[in-house]
Structures are given as structure tokens and as C-alpha cells.
Amino acid sequence: MIVATxxxxxxQSAHAWGRAHWVGVADVRDGDVADWTVHEVRWDESHDAGTHGSHHARVVRFLKEQGVEAVVVDHMGEGMARMLHTMGIPILAASPGDARESILAATAR
Known part of the structure; x- marks a missing residue:
């Protein structure tokens, strides 16, 4: 399962999804992180640079390019959550501390 956080x-786990500067993408297999890549997405900088629709489009493009199947996060705006729901991407609860451990905990539930 490909998971982003x-x-x-x-x-470490960061607070907000739509204003993230970095997003980690993990390939979780057999209860372990088989692959881990951190992407500098700079959504914190681009968030207010245009419309919400253009920002959501950037996020969608990233999710599709990475093949993301779930998102682990502790905060997300209502519009973004609706968009992920429409895409069929579950939102799983993050835990503080190491981001990879947070992904493993969220996917084990």
C-alpha cells in the first residue's frame, strides 16, 4: 500500500496536509516500510498563491503521480478531506513522532 504523510x-510527523512543505511517501508491505521517499512539495508556499481549486489540483496531481492509496495526517481542511473522499483515498489518523512509525501504526489499525 502506498501511503503519504x-x-x-x-x-517527524508534521501537522497539516494542505500546507505541508515535505510529504513522505511509503510503500508499506507486510507491516513494514519497504520504501520511503520524502518529496519537497512546498504546499505551504503555494497554498495561497492561487485558488483553492488550483491548490487541490496540485495535490491531486501529486497523489496520482505517486500512486497514493491512503493519507496519514492529524489535520486537514474540509474541502481537502472531501476531495480525498471523492478520490476514494482514506484518511488515517497520524501519531506524533517518527513519520514512518506513524504510517505503520495507522495502517495496522
């Missing part, structure tokens, strides 16, 4: 520069 907002991360800090240090690899």
Missing part, C-alpha cells in the same frame, strides 16, 4: 525536515 506530511513530514518535517527531520522526518
Amino acid at each position: 506530511p513530514v518535517t525536515e527531520e522526518g
Whole structure:
């Protein structure tokens, strides 16, 4: 399962999805992270640069390019949550600390 989560520069769980600067993408197999890549998406910078629709389109493009099947996060705006629901991408609860551990905990539930 390909899972995305907002991360800090240090690899910790970050607070918000739509204003994330970095997003970690994990390939979770057999209860472990088989592959981990951190992308500098800069959504914190681009969030207010245009309309909500253009921002959501950037996020959708990223999710599709990465093949994301679930998002692990502790905060997301209502519009973004609706968009992910429409895409059939579940939103799983994040936990503080190491972002990879947060993904493993969320996908194990």
C-alpha cells in the first residue's frame, strides 16, 4: 500500500496536509516500510498563491503521480478531506513522532 504523510525536515510527523512543505511517501508491505521517499512539495508556499481549486489540483496531481492509496495526517481542511473522499483515498489518523512509525501504526489499525 502506498501511503503519504506530511513530514518535517527531520522526518517527524508534521501537522497539516494542505500546507505541508515535505510529504513522505511509503510503500508499506507486510507491516513494514519497504520504501520511503520524502518529496519537497512546498504546499505551504503555494497554498495561497492561487485558488483553492488550483491548490487541490496540485495535490491531486501529486497523489496520482505517486500512486497514493491512503493519507496519514492529524489535520486537514474540509474541502481537502472531501476531495480525498471523492478520490476514494482514506484518511488515517497520524501519531506524533517518527513519520514512518506513524504510517505503520495507522495502517495496522
